[in-house]
Amino acid sequence: MLARWEKRLSTQDQPTDGWLLLATASLLIIGWVMVTSASSEIATSLTGNPYYFSIRHGVFVVFSVLVGLFALRIPLERWRAWGPGLLLVGVVLLIAVLFIGREVNGSKRWIPLGIANVQASEVAKLCLIVYFADYLQRYLPEVRRDWGAFLRPFVVLGVYVVLLIFEPDYGAIVVIGGCMMGMLLMSGAPLWRFGLVTILVVAAAGFLAVAEPYRLERITSFANPWADQYASGYQLTQALIAFGRGHWxxxxxxxxxQKLFYLPEAHTDFVFAVLAEELGLIGAVSVVCLFALLIFRGIRIGRKAELRGWAFSAYLCYGISLVFGAQAFINIAVSTGMLPTKGLTLPLLSYGGSSLVVSCVMVAMLLRVDAELRAKMRASRVARQAKQSEQGER
Structure with missing residues (x-):
């Protein structure tokens, strides 16, 4: 019985990973619907058109899918060769945003390009993943054995972190740092090194948390948002009210x-709270399951690549899956009051062109790895059948 269901759910005989496509398409469609619902009132107030943000988000979705289809055609070997160049592109974008970036809510995170804005940290995140996957392929034995090779990536990460602090964008720091640590862990580096590095990272994070009064205020309001629900705890209390209204x-x-001007950023950072209010616990859990499916399929593709000895493809898949997992977890945890407020979008769901484009490109990379694996398996199967046929004729 179990074997029968496993065969039915398997995508081995399909041209691509159908489960990964299902999770991605479902999240994109749900995101478009929820952005339309969550933004209608604020769009009417700002522009007079209740579908203003919905139309823009729809354009972003279509454009992101087209960019993803283009990225799907790029061979993995070319991505690997672009690794050092992409790392430089990420640094240039993070520097450029400090000088020409548009300031929103006290942060410079967006580079204005006329009809749209590019969020530098989103592009830099993808650049760093590609570079680091290439680094692990080239120096994997040394990373597992030597302190120098293990610590060199932290120098690159440190440059990114410093630039992100100047924006500031602490959510991106957590996601990028967690992704890199996860990739190192999955590369087989000794666990005791992670213990030492983790202590330093936690100490640095604690210092950053109390270095500025507004950051300390966020932490204290997170611990008890109802103590000052009309000031520092306003966003979180309104999000919690949305969850309470949703029920089952x-x-x-x-x-x-809550979208009626009670919950700020209802169509961006807190779209999950509106989703829980309108679709209830069942809808919220369904979205979490879709993210879990996407992440599981990404890690599974990476594991297949690793077993074949494709180190770059494997760690690229691991890094992408970790970013999806970390960003989704942080956004949902912030909305539910498990973490202090961070300015992170929910991948594939929240309003925002940069996040959608980068997310679709990352999914395309997963599908490209899967496609090359399937092509290799088909070639091996044909060669094996040809060999068996030749032996049979003899």
């Missing part, structure tokens, strides 16, 4: 009360 099945699509 929600208030119904479009019936959110």
């Amino acid at each position: 099945l929600g208030l119904g699509l479009g019936n959110s009360v």
